[in-house]
Amino acid sequence: MSFEFKTIIEPFRIKSVEPVRLTTEEERRQAVSAAHYNLFALHSRDVLIDLLTDSGTGAMSSAQWSGIMRGDESYAGSESFIRFEEVVKELTGFRHVIPTHQGRAAERILCGEVVRSGDTVPNNNHFDTTRANVEHGGAEALDLVIEEGRSPEVVHPFKGNMDIEKLEGVIRERGRERIPFVMTTVTNNAGGGQPVSMANLRLVREVCDRHQVPFFLDACRFAENAWFIKLREEGYAEVHPRDIAREMFSLADGATFSAKKDGLSNIGGFLAMNEDDLAARCRNNLILTEGFPTYGGLAGYDLEAIAVGLTEVTDEDYLRYRVRSVEYLWEKIDSAGVPTLRPPGGHAVYIDAKALLPHIAQSQYPAHSLAVALYVTGGIRSVEIGSVMFGKELPGGGEEPAPMELVRLAIPRRVYTQSHIDYVSEVVTAVAGQARSLTGYRITEQAPTLRHFTTKFEPAA
DSSP, X not given: OOOOOOSOOOXXXXXXOOOOOOOOHHHHHHHHHHTTTOGGGSOGGGOSEEOSOSSSOSOOOHHHHHHHHTOOOOSSSOHHHHHHHHHHHHHHOOSEEEEESSHHHHHHHHHHHHOOTTXXXXXXXXXXXXXXXXHHTTOEEEXXXXXXXXXXXXXXXXXXOBOHHHHHHHHHHHOGGGOOOEEEESSBGGGTSBOXXXXXXXXXXXXXXXXXXXXXXXXXXXXXXXXXXXXXXXXXXXXXXXXXXXXXXXXXXXXXXXXXXTTOSSSOEEEEESOHHHHHHHHHHHHHHTOOTTTTTOOHHHHHHHHHHHHHTTOHHHHHHHHHHHHHHHHHHHHTTOOBOSSXXXXXXXXXXXXXXXXXXXXXXXXXXXXXXXXXXHOEEOEEXXXXXXXXXXXXXXXXXXXXXXEEEEOOXXXXXXXXXXXXXXXXXXXXXXXXXXXXXXXXXXXSSSGGGTOEEEEOO
């Protein structure tokens, strides 16, 4: 006789703990005011539960810490790099593997070599640093996610899919010579952590082949995407996530990767590809700014941690727990009547601030208002994914708001327990119950690019 239990069991034991500091609401009000209402500027000691990002904030395994102890710190030809390269090649199948200190460095190097002013780079959705690196080269970062991916309330198994008809039209309209590459982000972070189907990746590959355009993956969360394919796409239920991941990579010409996500590491990344000439140019660019090609701005022990993490991340028990624990938080928030992006993504829960706070105009940043309220009420640090992050300045003044106003609760890997998540749901529900009392914010100081990291705010009323 077999039973199905509802309790989510973490597939690990805790060997080390870090104390967190409990603060009062008044202390948090003072802290966020001193930070000019920008949650990035808070001191971590003033944060109780940190859901700002899942990038580099996870807990490493005993096997990763063991690997760290054997790190080879040789400047050139490190044994740690050789192990790292073997793991990446086995997983992705790409001929050239270039280590970088994190994903945005891989994006910078790739865009620096192939993106020119007037170009267009289509993606399902560019996330912040990807968009910034494309636009820094004078190109347009064009989002072509399917229509279902633009509506938080619409349910679709693969809301991260690329709109193939629009992709075809863009390439024909603007010309193959103005498209340096097409990219698909898996999972689609800016669109709610939503997965991309294997069928859609194949269609993108076909369009790129037809027009002879390179196809790259932003593969930060490739393992979570593979798990969703296993769960939701016909023909993959019995396929191991690692084999699904290999098939995903086989459809691309290259990939950028942040090991701070599905590398299960605190730092690191890589740029990988098949084209020999482009790889040689990218290595030269790496040497100029990052370091020698066998360390790429990383310590040898970081390369060891990533190599182990890339092996652990496709474990079925881990992925089942990872996606189900995010779904658990979404279920609790959703059942309380809080509007969310649905279905839940693989790494985060996204609250629909536009629906929750209709009385706050997008010009006064409702998602930012909600994020500040979550911190003041319960010490939870989240991140705004709305018009602060993705608003576009208009030539005549003002700005075009983002399509969605979301607050992302990104869950660090292997860090928080079920009681932490239950507490988060209580805080979200409490803040939602007082939604009408929240007011907007205005910007008092901002940077020209990636402004959300350093912007200063003040209450609008």
